[in-house]
Amino acid sequence: MAKTPTISNTIRRLRFDNDEMTQKDLAAAVGVTRQTIVAIENAKYAPTLELAFRIAHAFGKPLEEVFIYEAPPDD
C-alpha cells in the first residue's frame, strides 16, 4: 500500500450543501461514530471502501464525486 495519503474528499462541502447536516447526523446516517467522520473529513486517514460507499450513498452522489484519488507519480 502507498505510504503517502493520496485521497481527498468533499464531505464538508456536501454536508453544508445538504441542509447544513452536522458531523453527528452524518455519522448516525452511515453508522459510525462522530470522530470517524472528523478524522476522514480532515484526511487523518481514508475510510474503508464500504464506509466510502455508505457516505457517498448518504449524499446521493457517486463515490468518485465524494472521494478524489490522486495517482502517485510512480504510476
Added chain:
Amino acid sequence: MAKTPTISNTIRRLRFDNDEMTQKDLAAAVGVTRQTIVAIENAKYAPTLELAFRIAHAFGKPLEEVFIYEAPPDD
C-alpha cells in the same frame, strides 16, 4: 460499520480481459501481496478505499465499475 459484506467485484473478469493478467502481476502492479488479491477477489474482505482506487486505476476503469456496492435494506 455494516456486519454483512455488501461489496462484490469484477476483478477476475478484468484480469482475464487484460491479457490474462495473473494475480501475482496485479498484486505487483498495485503494490500488495498476492494473497491480498486472492482474498479480495474471493470477497473474503473488502479492500481499503486507497487500494480499491489503485486496482481500478490498474485496469483503467472507474472504481464503481470494478467494485459494486449493494445497499443494505436498512437504508
Added chain:
DNA sequence: ACCAAGTGTATAGTATACTTGACTCCATGA
C-alpha cells in the same frame, strides 16, 4: 453571564486489512 450545539483532539482498546512464509492442488508441457 450563562448554556447548548457544533467541532477538534487525546488516549486506550478492538476489529480488520494486509504481510510473510509455508504448504497444497491442479493443469500444462518438456
Added chain:
DNA sequence: TCATGGAGTCAAGTATACTATACACTTGGT
C-alpha cells in the same frame, strides 16, 4: 514423469480503521 506456473489456504504478526469516553474551544441565543 516430473517440473513449473497459477491459484487457494492457513497461521502468526503488523498496520491501521474505527470505537468509547472524556475534555477543550468557539459561536449563537437567552
